[in-house]
Amino acid sequence: EPEVTQTPSHQVTQMGQEVILRCVPISNHLYFYWYRQILGQKVEFLVSFYNNEISEKSEIFDDQFSVERPDGSNFTLKIRSTKLEDSAMYFCASSTTKAGNTIYFGEGSWLTVV
């Protein structure tokens, strides 16, 4: 079964540092997403990406965050000047359509900011 892959699985970074989380979406998917889940909290939508540009973003996705699709396969989330409250599991997802029943999530990247 095709899957969304994410790297790293776990990263520890010092407050103020920049972090890049990487994702390889499923190859024939057109829509790409980042979600985050703070420990013990709900999964929250950050951003969606389609046709090489941001399609939608939530209020969480402020100037500290950026996304990029540098080549035909990778989809990255950059977090600048990390804060303690950025510690969370970050899930990448991809889908063939905007319909919710076609979304597949990666296993997540656990970010710990110290």
Next chain:
Amino acid sequence: RKEVEQDPGPFNVPEGATVAFNCTYSNSASQSFFWYRQDCRKEPKLLMSVYSSGNEDGRFTAQLNRASQYISLLIRDSKLSDSATYLCVVKEISGGGADGLTFGKGTHLIIQP
């Protein structure tokens, strides 16, 4: 503000029992509804979509009441492997910030042998 509310549980039920979860959502413009399953420290995985007419997938039955903005999930003949957190998820109508899924915090289910 879009909200999806669930009883966090935990629900402790014996193997073989039937268990039901409920969920309410605040945005009447919500268009699509789902139940996801999330195991500890794992990614959410789609369990089933929820349709207005109600739908069944094996031991799982989902119901939607649009008038009451209420969604339910019924699990029959529960198995040990059903132990997980069940996430109620809604998607808004297209456009206007609707790309993302809105998740509830989840209901934790523990099936006991």
